[in-house]
Amino acid sequence: MPLDNAPDKRKFDVVGTRPLRPDGIDKVTGRAKFGADAVAPGMLVGRVLRSPHAHAKIRKIDTSKAEKLAGVKAVITRDDLPDHTKGDAGLRDIWINIMARDKALYEGHAVAAVAAVDAATARKALKLIKVDYEVLPHVTDVDEAMKPGAPVLHSHIFTDGVEPKPKKPSNVVRRYEFGHGDVEAGFKQADLIVERTFKTEATHQGYIEPHACLANVGPDGQGELWVCTQGHFMVRDTCARLLGMDISKLRVTASEIGGGFGGKTTVFIEPVALALSRKANRPVKVVMTREEVFKASGPTSSTSIDIKVGVKKDGRITAAEGTFRYQGGAFPGSPAEFGAMTSFACYDLENVKTVAYDVVTNRPKQAAYRAPGAPMAAFAVESVMEEIANKLGMAPIDFRIKNAAREGTKSSYGPTFGPIGLLATLQEAKKHPHFTAPLGKNQGRGMACGFWFNFGGQTCVTLNVTVDGTVTLSVGTPDIGGSRASMCLMAAEELGIPYDKVRAIVADTSSLGYNDVTDGSRVTFSTGMATIHAARAAIKKLCARAAQIWGIPEDAVTWEKGYAKPAGPNAGDFPPLSLADIAAQAGATGGPIAGHHEYSADGAGVSFATHIVDSEVDPETGFTRIVRYTVLQDAGKAVHPAYVEGQFQGGAAQGIGWALNEEYIYGKDGRLQNAGFLDYRIPVCSDLPMIDTVILEIPNPGHPYGVRGVGETSIVPPLAAIANSVSAAAGVRLTSLPMSPPRILAALEAQAKGK
């Protein structure tokens, strides 16, 4: 839905500057209220009992002793959450995930919950709940889960997308296929074919703030929920539907958020807290422990991927093929299709075919993690591309430039690309000093490209002009990456007032129309465009007031850098009226002045990035140190460049952890062995170099300022770029993530033995 877009011609006054963030002082002084900071009079503590088994029938749950314990105000099980899903398969999966029905499907699956006067009593009550389990065979590995004879999780899953339709249930939910051309013919034309198999382990988004909420449901059926989430409207609608409430009777307020990265785009404890509160008739707060976050929230998929690429001697790719097997935990919905769709999106290919399989296993239900599904696919594809370039004797960057997708390329997932910035990131990378800097002993350099779609979504914004000429802006998308600052900049740009005269808040669900979740790198694009629309609506009203004050027609007034002015000499000779002048008279000239906009934003522009990484591998210990890292990415238009750089750096930092250390480690019993930050190693400051950034601005024609989302693309190339760098440093191709010291040593030893 483009506006009057000519983004490349616009000159900006405040957009593109780097003012202080509006939430900065609150966050560094501890005044900001996060999910667990919510309190209410008479509040109870909620705790969840979770399955110790990876897969088990639940024969009976006896809560009688817990209910009799002094201080316990409510105990709930599956019986307290009847089925209100009305045939909605996705909602039904969430309903089963928040509280197990006939089976516990993974270790950590909720089976009961209590609300008590304090945490000690709640914990004691959990121990008094007796669950009679019949332990079943389990499977946690994606390849094992696809084999005939694997323990089957669900009797209703018959693989969709294959012919003939299977007659037996299996763990393979769905098959996807994308591509164009004839890959077999393409491979016949190739002078060189490289074919490799890759594996990646499941990782967690690693947000520092655990899931937390405070629920308060009254006897009249009205409820409130304060929650740490990426989408409080989604939380409201999902919880209300699960609990059989009218949506309008549940008011949800989003707290500040200590990280989400996609992991807070669904519900886990929220409906449970509401059900406990409804039963206890008291407010109930539930805060996950870190162990619960690992075991019972939504990590990303582990994967198994085959890639085959054929090239001519001159470096032109003739065919590319990939098979992507993603396990998404105990329910359908792994991002396998996005892995397949994004995998070859950086390349201009005549013949390409990708096949994806969505697989269920006895693990927690996966949730989104920045550019869901894409980083693992890029790891596999970009590793093969690097290997091919090396085998051809071409510089990997020249190989990529030769085959890069550009405007007019038919993408590997179907549509033809409009103006895109991949080539610009590659050309800038080639010019960057990092690219030719000398390497030290045991060091290697790698690079990779990455792609993400970005999208828009439902959005609603209200802008109010106050009597002193300052402006409040109410948005409905939780601020997970600096969006309040960006919205203030865009409102200030349109209105022609200083940035610090605009204050943005994230309004609750009863104050605004529906807003989709903060995900898909959509907020600066879609909430930003709604803010621009709302500001323009307010300007129209400001001009109308000026016209009334001057006694001239509305269309004889124009708005220029914060002032209403007569549109020309024929309109009359009046001194300009500032926004503050008009606001001061608002009460006497027609009442408050506001602008509003609601819409479904579409037209988000795709985004590309190129990363360059230097690493150093100790051949004796297998320890890897990242010594230099550079991100080059197309932002369309960087509204607040410091936040854009922060997104680039954050993606690289998370990618470093994912590539080198992070993994869900399961024992033979199907239980997670490293559910804590001591054993699940995310990178800390001392693990990271300064991550250099280069922002490129190839305007998105679908946005008035040219904005593209930037939050997700930055995590797509790191796994591959680091793998290429580590493989160069170690002198052996690494095909499994994480590239932890034991894996690197094993690869070195295998190479030494000639395996």
Added chain:
Amino acid sequence: MVKVVVWGSLKPHTGGRAELQVDAANVRELIDKLGREYPGLKPQLDRGVSFAIDGVMFRDGWLQPLKPDSEVFVLPRMTGG
């Protein structure tokens, strides 16, 4: 007629063809006609899809007008993190 392209694994529901010709003035009409003419597609359409219309991605936008020469790709419904 609008040219509609479905992803490969939906072809069993469209008589083995990835490219279809549909007479539709907007996305809503397109969804209705696809569901009627190819009932096997209906479960996927009900689960949710995205559309790329002449190269631009639409996740919602049922009222988005389609030109007679538009090229529409039916794609899995976009989600993100």
